[in-house]
Amino acid sequence: MKRLFHFLDTLTERRSRALASTSSRRGALVKVGKVVVAGAFALPVLPFDRTSQAFAADNNGKAKKKELTDTDCDYWRYCSVDGFLCSCCGGSTTTCPPGTSPSKVTWVGTCHNPMDGRDYLVSYNDCCGRTSCGRCQCNTNYGDRPGYRMGVHNDVNWCMSNDSSVYHCTVSVIVGVAEQG
Template structure:
C-alpha cells in the first residue's frame, strides 16, 4: 500500500513540476480567471430585487416631473404592504380588477396608516387573476411582511392559486376596516 502512495506522490510531483515549468504565474491566474468567469456566466443567476431599477426608470406610472402620491404611486398610503403590479396602471383601479380578470379568492391583509386622517386601516390585497402579468407600476413595499413559512402573513405568494386560472395579472388594495387602537 505504501508503494502505491509513493507512486501517486511521485506522479503528482512530476506533473506539477512539468506544469510549473511550462506556465507562468500570470498565465495561470488568467486561466483561473477565465474559468471562474465562464462558470459564473454558465450558472443560473439567483433571484434578486429589481425594485430600485423600477424606481429609477419611473415605472410607477407618474406622469413625469414631481410625483404626488396617488393610486399609481407606490408611496400612496394604502400600498404599504403591496407586492405586485398596481391594477390602477393595468386597466382597473386601486379597488377593482381590470376587465377579463377576477379577484383572488384568498388574500393577504396589511395595516396601513393614512396620514391625511391619522388613522390605521386594514387593507386587503387581492391579486387579480386570469390574464398574463401586467408589467407596469411594480411596487414591493413589504411593510409588516413575514417569512414565507407563515403563508397568511407573507405577500410573496401567488394568491391566484385558488382561482380557476392561476395566472397573476395585478393587485388591488381594498380597505376592509379601521384598525382598533389598543
Template sequence: MKSWLDLFDHFAERRTRTIAQQVSRRSALIGVGRVLLGTALALPVLPFDRSSQARAEGHGGGGKHKDPATETDCDYWRYCAVDGFLCSCCGGSATSCPPGTSPSKVAWVGTCHNPADGRDYLVSYNDCCGRTTCGRCFCNTNHGDRPGYRMGVHNDVNWCMSNDSSVYHCTTSIIVGVAEKD
C-alpha cells in the first residue's frame, strides 16, 4: 500500500509532466512575469503595521521619557502626519513659508493629538513651493496615513503641482480646527 506522500508525489509528477508537454516555455515565462508584475503593483497598497517601530522609537509609551518637542523636532505633536522638510528649519516657521516660496494651493489634512491639553486638532500640511528643496529637518511620521489611492489623506504627493512652480521646498503644519469628540 502506498503512503499519502507517495500518492501526492506521483500526482505532482504526472501533473508537471502534462503541463510541460502542453505549455511552451514562452507562455510559462509570460505567466510568471504577469504574476511578478501583479505582485509588484499590489504590494505598495497593502496595509502594514509600524506600531512596534513606534514603540521602539518612544512614540507608543514604551520608550524613555524625553523633554517636550519643539517646532524643529519631528516628535512635535502637530507633525503627526508630516512628510517632508520642516519649514521651521528652513527660514520659515511651523505655520508660514520661508521668503521666496509660496504655499501650495492644495494640501493634506491630519488629526493630531496635543498632549498638553489632551485635545485632537485638524492640521493642514501645506508644502511651500518655488525654491529648491531645503534639505534640513526631514520628517516622515505618517501616523494615520492611508495608501495612495485616496489622494486627500495621502502625504507622499508633490502638492506643489497646482502652483505656478512645482518645485518643493518645505512643509508647514497649520491648525485648522479642533476635532470633535464622539
C-alpha cells in the first residue's frame, strides 16, 4: 500500500512539473476566464421556481391572489419594516413576545392597505431584551430615508434607548390614517 501511494505521489509530481514547464499562468488564467464568461452567459437562461409568489391556483384551476398573512413580508402593513417579524417569534403583529419590551423610540412609515384603499401611519417598534429571533426577516424599505433623518430611517437598532439594547423582533402598530391630499 505504501508503494502505491509513493508511486501515485511521484506520478502526480512528474505530471504537474511537466504541465508547469509547458504552460504559463497567464495562459491558464485566460482559459479559466473563458470558462467563467461562457458560464455567465448560460446562467440567465436557467429555469427557477416562482411558485411561491403571490398567485396560487384555486380548485377550478383559475389563478387567484394569495391571501397574505401577518407572517408574509408582502403583507401591506410591513411596507417599511426592516427586521424579524414578531408574529413569527412568539408575539403578534402588535405585541412583543414574552420576555421582551417595546423600544422607547420607533420609526414610522405610511403603508397603503389594498383592501380598503386607504393609507395608514404605521409605527414600527423593535422588541428588545432577547437575542435576535432569526425567523421571518423582512427588509422592504419602502419610503426609507437616509440615516440623518432618524424618524424615517429603519436601519437603526431602535433598542438603544432601552435598558437592554439587544434586538429581538419588530412589531407594526397602526397609529392613524394618513390624510389624503
